[in-house]
Amino acid sequence: MIEIKNISKTFLTAENEVQALKGITLTVNDGEIYGIIGMSGAGKSTLVRCINMLEKPSSGTIVINGKDMTALNEKELRAARSKISMIFQSFNLLMQRNCLKNVCFPLELQGMKKADAVKRAKELLELVGLPDKAKSYPSQLSGGQQQRVAIARALATDPDVLLCDEATSALDPKTTSDILDLITDINRRLGITVIVITHQMSVVERICSRVAILDNGIVAEEGKVTDIFTRPHSDTAKRLVFPDDPGIVTEDEKERLVRAVFDGRTSADSPLIAQMAISQNIIANIRSASTKTISGKLYGSMILALPDDDEIVRRAVEYLNSQNVITEVL
Amino acid sequence: MPENNAWAEALEILKNDMPLALWETFYVTVVSTFFAFVIGMPLGILLVAGEKNGVLPLPAWLMKTLNVIINLLRSVPFIILMIMVFPVTRLIVGTTVGTVASIVPLVIAAFPFVARLVESSIRETDRGVIEAAQSMGASPFKIIVKVMVPECVPSLVSNATIAITTILGYTAMSGIIGGGGLGKIAINYGYYRYKYLVMLFAVVIHVLLVQLFQGIGTRLAIKCDKRIKH
């Protein structure tokens, strides 16, 4: 378990003070994939770097599996770090070493015998799907392949925790999806706790069970991904969950906008809007929709345009609610 | 024919003196470069690692002192430094003249220069890679030996080439205090005995040597850089 307790971090620069984190408290359970999302500059990287003490928090404590990271001396910290691996947006592989030797690197640091290290590194390259790239240098690999090598390297020391700081931000959508699958697979198979830092909602949606939304150094909202995706409360969360809301006011005076949120209780193939037209005689226009189907269930949201009539809006909302759709009149 | 005579004489002198001079220049250069790196390399690394944000922060006063000493040594012209360090040379070699004695001032002149070259190479290490190593629990020493130096090898080779060609130039000057080599031939025949042709030859050979070292160095630096797709 990772307990982040009231962490603050203030950077002193030549001109001013930057309060990057202002009292963050979070708990990450063993074996879960936890997302930390926020806009650029929200403090995500600073927070994750505080977890392995690459950045010393100005105040607060980080307790990992009962061990207070802020109280360790240099040597103890180095030992603790070998169980908390990290992967990065820019992969950060050793460019002058081939892939096999990159994966061997953390084992070398631990003083493992060369033959054993090579054997383990080969297994790991196999695990990440790159058994034939052992002798290649990072510069000869694509971004996605480099990140796979970085993941193999991160797993070499049998860590309890894997920290991912924007690990897929430099990759195209297909590669991103492959890497996310790999991370999920590792989490399931090895039971490693994963913390995923990202600014992409799609990443959180796809692999995280819980998420914290960071805004300007504070936790704006925290909880189960499904809850936050269907009922965001804070403005920051709303902006992230519904990025293309047309805004509260509609341009057309003669219509009213209603947000319909699907949280997986609706079957993907029930023609809800058509049904509403037939059974309720209410014609709704779909203004925007960002929904997706996960195992046959519908997730996401739609903006519906209804006639400017209180009675019709009321009935539409009633109907939608009866169909397990969460609504918000905008 | 006086012209032909001058040519014949010059060739005769070269045939007698050149093999030894070449050898002396070569080994003085290599030995001096070696010792200049033995001293300059750790200093150059410290100049980067010891900074406030480095992997092994050292006290500010120590860094300051180090920088001042290096700058001071760098700003003394070699020809003066050679004479200034006579006592040190006598202490180490027992004499202040001769080829071996010339190695001492060469090393003293070259190591601060090498320290700066190494500093600029090591500074190129990607911060992200250092951070990755730190996140794995690498000690500052391990980061230096296993990350910073190996990642900078191509740049270090390029800079070693600059060092060796510069030191080659210095060896010529050490001909003045009796150091052997191409410089001695150029000075003894060209300056003291007006045999310009001999001097010219010595200079040409010196230029060729520089070209040779530079050529090998550049090729090596490219060859060992794994970031370049061969």
Ligand SMILES: Nc1ncnc2c1ncn2[C@@H]1O[C@H](COP(=O)(O)OP(=O)(O)OP(=O)(O)O)[C@@H](O)[C@H]1O
């Ligand atoms: N070493 C530092 N010195 C001074 N200020 C810093 C330092 N590191 C981060 N900051 C500041 O702290 C704030 C949070 O930065 P951080 O890198 O954690 O943001 P982030 O959420 O990771 O953003 P991004 O999505 O762009 O990576 C920013 O205002 C940044 O300028």
Ligand SMILES: [Mg+2]
């Ligand atoms: Mg960041």
